[in-house]
Amino acid sequence: REGYSFTGWNTEADGSGVSYENQEHVDLAGVGESITLYAQWYKGSVVLLAALTDHYTAKDGDVLTGRLGGNYKISIEENATVTLHNVVINGVNQSSYRWAGITCLGNCNIILNRKNTVKGFQVLYPGIYVPEDKKLTISGTGSLDASSNGEGTGIGCGYSTSCGSIEINGGTIVATGGLYAAGIGGAEEGTVGNIEINGGTIVATGGQYAAGIGGGYRKTVGYIKICGSDTKVTAIKGE
Numbered sequence: 001r002e003g004y005s006f007t008g009w010n011t012e013a014d015g016s017g018v019s020y021e022n023q024e025h026v027d028l029a030g031v032g033e034s035i036t037l038y039a040q041w042y043k044g045s046v047v048l049l050a051a052l053t054d055h056y057t058a059k060d061g062d063v064l065t066g067r068l069g070g071n072y073k074i075s076i077e078e079n080a081t082v083t084l085h086n087v088v089i090n091g092v093n094q095s096s097y098r099w100a101g102i103t104c105l106g107n108c109n110i111i112l113n114r115k116n117t118v119k120g121f122q123v124l125y126p127g128i129y130v131p132e133d134k135k136l137t138i139s140g141t142g143s144l145d146a147s148s149n150g151e152g153t154g155i156g157c158g159y160s161t162s163c164g165s166i167e168i169n170g171g172t173i174v175a176t177g178g179l180y181a182a183g184i185g186g187a188e189e190g191t192v193g194n195i196e197i198n199g200g201t202i203v204a205t206g207g208q209y210a211a212g213i214g215g216g217y218r219k220t221v222g223y224i225k226i227c228g229s230d231t232k233v234t235a236i237k238g239e
Helices: none
Strands: 003-012 040-044 056-058 063-067 075-076 080-090 102-104 108-113 115-119 135-140 143-147 165-166 173-178 196-197 203-207 224-226 232-236
Touching: 003 063, 003 080, 108 196
Parallel strands: 056 075, 063 080, 075 102, 080 108, 080 115, 108 135, 115 143, 135 165, 143 173, 165 196, 173 203, 196 224, 203 232
Antiparallel strands: 003 040
């Protein structure tokens, strides 16, 4: 399709269903059953995560799509705006992979398109890492499910590290923190900057002894600001 990039298949024409990589081996239907898959196209060029063979740093304007096939570190360069389009990053909890599902290298913007899942790698790391004194801004109309593999935040920082500020202006976000870590914000022994939510639907769940949104266990957050008549926020404190 001229001017478009093929990004795979989906059970729904609008991409809201279950996604499959091109040539993926799956069991879709039993004998005598049928299923319809819809080709998915993105207007412009994309970075296919399934095709990567090494770590990758996303540049300004990149569109990331598909399922990450290897245990690679995905970063976003400073001051870049990157779109997540049906991304699946399921981090593996092994000591060899000491990084977040997505690592921001400075101030950056993430635009959510369609359905996205980002899970951190080794137990101490978050789903999405925001470096100290920097800011992550999230917007768009898609969804994001962000979580750690044990002791990091969904969005923010990992164990014993501090992180910058987080601003959310749209999208449907589910952020789940690990042990002593907030869903959005700080983890154990790490402070977090400011958190602003100006739009979207957010459900943030903290791990044991941690807030849904805010600082992790025994640590602090700058300030938390929630505004906008259409903003819906649910913050659940860990028990």
